[in-house]
Amino acid sequence: MTLIHVPRPDMRSAMDPGRPVNALLKAQVQHLHEAEKNLPFRHRTDIYINAIKTEGEAAEYIRRVTEAIHEAHAAAAKKRARPVIKRKRGIAIAAAADKRPVGKGPGAGGQKKKSTGNRGRKT
Amino acid sequence: MPAGLDNLRHIVVLMMENRSFDHMLGSLTAVNPQIDGIAAQLSNPDTNGNPVQPQPLAQFQGQLDPDPDHHFPAVDLQIFGGDTSPNRVANMQGFVKSYFNQQRDVGHSQKIMYYFAQNQLPVLTTLALEFAVFNRWFASIPGPTICNRAFAHYGTSFGRVDMNPIYINEPFKSIYDRLINATPKHTAKLYYYDTTSSTMEVANLLQNQPELFGTYPQFLNDCGTGNLPDYSFIEPNFNDHDSDSGEEVANDQHPDHNVQAGELFIASVYNAIKQNSNLWKSTALLVVYDEHGGIYDHVIPPACTPDQFTASANDTGTGMQFAFDRLGVRVPAILVSPWIPRGTVVNRTFDHASIPATITKFFLGDFSPRSPRETGADVFIEPNGPAVDPARNLLSLANMRNDCPDFDV
Numbered sequence: 001m002t003l004i005h006v007p008r009p010d011m012r013s014a015m016d017p018g019r020p021v022n023a024l025l026k027a028q029v030q031h032l033h034e035a036e037k038n039l040p041f042r043h044r045t046d047i048y049i050n051a052i053k054t055e056g057e058a059a060e061y062i063r064r065v066t067e068a069i070h071e072a073h074a075a076a077a078k079k080r081a082r083p084v085i086k087r088k089r090g091i092a093i094a095a096a097a098d099k100r101p102v103g104k105g106p107g108a109g110g111q112k113k114k115s116t117g118n119r120g121r122k123t
Numbered sequence: 124m125p126a127g128l129d130n131l132r133h134i135v136v137l138m139m140e141n142r143s144f145d146h147m148l149g150s151l152t153a154v155n156p157q158i159d160g161i162a163a164q165l166s167n168p169d170t171n172g173n174p175v176q177p178q179p180l181a182q183f184q185g186q187l188d189p190d191p192d193h194h195f196p197a198v199d200l201q202i203f204g205g206d207t208s209p210n211r212v213a214n215m216q217g218f219v220k221s222y223f224n225q226q227r228d229v230g231h232s233q234k235i236m237y238y239f240a241q242n243q244l245p246v247l248t249t250l251a252l253e254f255a256v257f258n259r260w261f262a263s264i265p266g267p268t269i270c271n272r273a274f275a276h277y278g279t280s281f282g283r284v285d286m287n288p289i290y291i292n293e294p295f296k297s298i299y300d301r302l303i304n305a306t307p308k309h310t311a312k313l314y315y316y317d318t319t320s321s322t323m324e325v326a327n328l329l330q331n332q333p334e335l336f337g338t339y340p341q342f343l344n345d346c347g348t349g350n351l352p353d354y355s356f357i358e359p360n361f362n363d364h365d366s367d368s369g370e371e372v373a374n375d376q377h378p379d380h381n382v383q384a385g386e387l388f389i390a391s392v393y394n395a396i397k398q399n400s401n402l403w404k405s406t407a408l409l410v411v412y413d414e415h416g417g418i419y420d421h422v423i424p425p426a427c428t429p430d431q432f433t434a435s436a437n438d439t440g441t442g443m444q445f446a447f448d449r450l451g452v453r454v455p456a457i458l459v460s461p462w463i464p465r466g467t468v469v470n471r472t473f474d475h476a477s478i479p480a481t482i483t484k485f486f487l488g489d490f491s492p493r494s495p496r497e498t499g500a501d502v503f504i505e506p507n508g509p510a511v512d513p514a515r516n517l518l519s520l521a522n523m524r525n526d527c528p529d530f531d532v
Contacts, residue, residue, distance in 0.1 A: 001529060002529070003531055006245060009183065009184075011372065013184065015363050017364060022378075023286060024268050024361065027287075028323060058362060059320075062320070062321045070318075
């Protein structure tokens with residue numbers, strides 16, 4: 001079995017976060033910006049993408065939006081998994097008692113009752 | 124069924140960035156004449172009309188700056204040499220002219236013809252010589268990254284030839300969707316390097332199905348624990364950035380990123396698979412580049428089955444519409460498996476639509492609907508069935524090799 005030596009790059013010259021963003025990274029930033037628009041507000045960054053000029057700046061934006069996408073999906077999954085709280089029986093009876101009897105008055109015939117803006121108050 | 128196919132459980136695709144076949148593997152013709160690389164008579168005219176020959180003077184970094192243009196109009200110039208007449212013929216004579224357009228510097232434009240000497244790329248050239256190298260693997264479109272990578276995931280770019288987000292509103296599902304929703308269910312994962320590099324497949328898959336994704340450290344862990352999915356697609360690090368473990372240099376090999384960093388990355392993927400003996404015997408690794416990045420290659424891209432989409436003259440930027448009936452420029456592609464005979468050279472024609480075509484046929488048998496380009500694409504691993512054509516089966520050895528190289532990473 002042959003062992004092939006793989007030379008390492010000179011890190012001092014290879015690494016340059018100040019390098020201007022190439023077309024590929026620009027496209028990636030734009031794609032993430034589009035994706036960011038679909039996120040709930042609390043997960044969005046406040047980064048102005050037209051001001052991103054260097055690879056390091058692009059990397060930071062890419063990281064933040066990628067993490068935000070995962071966080072938003074995780075939050076949604078957690079919400080879906082939360083058990084549904086059943087209403088207590090007493091409340092349901094009280095709500096039913098609020099209904100107008102069928103066949104009496106102007107709201108009869110299944111029409112929806114208009115909100116008075118005094119929900120929950122006795123009038 | 125041949126032993127190699129019988130053992131095959133995992134297919135891994137590593138897609139690098141923006142280097143042509145001649146640029147990376149052209150030197151190997153001198154070692155194995157069956158490999159269709161650099162020959163003596165090749166040249167491109169510069170803007171003074173002088174012939175510029177390919178030379179083994181490529182450097183790891185700092186030479187292809189600015190990034191050579193590889194958008195649709197530039198690639199059209201590279202392939203057709205500037206001829207825009209109706210009956211034009213491709214000649215691969217426009218690479219130097221195209222690069223000249225970016226800096227108006229004749230001397231600098233000649234660097235687009237440079238290629239790497241074999242000893243500069245010990246990983247890629249060793250894999251090409253030890254396993255199966257493809258003489259005719261082309262980018263799917265004569266254009267840039269995003270639309271080419273879309274072919275690897277969907278078998279089509281849905282009519283796009285540019286870098287804009289591709290929103291999937293067509294019935295062609297990604298290869299990941301097909302696998303994870305199949306009965307019986309298969310597993311698939313798209314591994315990006317880390318969250319700071321993220322993925323090029325943002326607009327659709329990451330946004331809507333983040334559960335399909337993992338990071339490169341997770342890939343290494345999945346290899347070590349034997350939990351690799353049936354299908355894995357790996358993306359390199361697309362940018363220089365700091366991380367918890369230190370400085371991360373871009374290893375995608377996109378100009379002007381460091382090519383040696385990419386060599387290390389390819390070697391680390393190979394080693395991760397090889398170091399788990401059960402995985403090594405049951406995995407095939409395809410190393411392929413998304414497109415040529417504007418860098419010289421001498422093989423004329425062939426015509427292909429048209430897709431059901433057409434890019435308008437306005438979208439192509441050439442004044443001519445494009446029916447997706449011609450492949451892009453040739454790129455390096457190597458298939459690795461201990462069941463492949465040393466020194467295999469494949470002359471059949473492939474493009475990135477061959478990736479979902481192969482994965483679909485191997486794991487699912489069939490799937491409908493798929494794009495015309497994908498159904499017309501050849502497969503690089505034969506379908507998992509009783510009748511295997513020995514002439515097309517690359518994993519053809521009766522016994523697994525035990526002489527495969529290791530890389531000191």
